Amino acid sequence: MTAILEVREIVTAYGQSQVLHGISLVVGQGEVVSLLGRNGAGKTTTLRSIMGLTPPRSGSILLKGRELVGHKPFEIAKLGIGYVPDDRRIFPDLTAEENLEISRRLAQKSGGQWTIERVYKLFPVLERLRASKGNCLSGGEQKMLAIGRALMKSPELMLLDEPVEGLAPLVVRNVMEVVREIQRSGVTILLADQNLKFCRKVSARGYIIEKGLIHHHGDMESIWQNEEIVRKYLAV
Numbered sequence: 001m002t003a004i005l006e007v008r009e010i011v012t013a014y015g016q017s018q019v020l021h022g023i024s025l026v027v028g029q030g031e032v033v034s035l036l037g038r039n040g041a042g043k044t045t046t047l048r049s050i051m052g053l054t055p056p057r058s059g060s061i062l063l064k065g066r067e068l069v070g071h072k073p074f075e076i077a078k079l080g081i082g083y084v085p086d087d088r089r090i091f092p093d094l095t096a097e098e099n100l101e102i103s104r105r106l107a108q109k110s111g112g113q114w115t116i117e118r119v120y121k122l123f124p125v126l127e128r129l130r131a132s133k134g135n136c137l138s139g140g141e142q143k144m145l146a147i148g149r150a151l152m153k154s155p156e157l158m159l160l161d162e163p164v165e166g167l168a169p170l171v172v173r174n175v176m177e178v179v180r181e182i183q184r185s186g187v188t189i190l191l192a193d194q195n196l197k198f199c200r201k202v203s204a205r206g207y208i209i210e211k212g213l214i215h216h217h218g219d220m221e222s223i224w225q226n227e228e229i230v231r232k233y234l235a236v
């Protein structure tokens, strides 16, 4: 396995309050890897640390061997990481298509493999809603638009924060297909979620986080079958 992302012993704090106490994980080229844990475990903070939005106080984050710590979020995005935050940040007054278009322009690189047409092929619902304003889209549609928007920058690695949280079962299945399709296109994915069923369906490996520490990692099937771990770190 060739690593695309290596997170080594990162320590991250909000002011005086230390939240990550030395998180390490590896994501191989082409993998979908899950970061699983309950609310407040540190999943979002881990993704924000990778993006440089909440820079770690110590530790190292390597993207294809290149150190990310010390770089600004926009620089990290330019190096090929697409981030889909859990709160989506769709522009409410722009249409779905304008939301996609603005992202392509911000990426400032032409000839990326992802185009609006390709995003519409992946999300036919967005094509139907291309002229609808962001604030008229449902939660699920906004999540898809946020993923589509990140793809418009043709990232090599995508960080997805709670992509199916709050979605109806039918829409969850839809997002599953989308994640698989994105993986097939060659994009690597690190997924933060607490939905074990969803993670098991889309990813082969996972890390279990609790109170800012990784407590276990392995293939999703063995995590799924490990009742003790599920009860201790995942069940509500």
Ligand SMILES: Nc1ncnc2c1ncn2[C@@H]1O[C@H](COP(=O)(O)OP(=O)(O)O)[C@@H](O)[C@H]1O
Residues within 6 Å of the ligand: 014, 017, 019, 037, 038, 039, 040, 041, 042, 043, 044, 045, 046
């Ligand atoms: N902006 C913040 N300021 C202070 N503490 C925060 C902030 N964001 C998150 N935390 C705390 O950090 C811990 C981890 O949160 P988070 O990374 O959001 O967990 P998760 O995404 O797994 O639910 C929680 O205890 C949370 O209260």
Ligand SMILES: [Mg+2]
Residues within 6 Å of the ligand: 043, 044, 045, 086, 161, 162
């Ligand atoms: Mg979170």
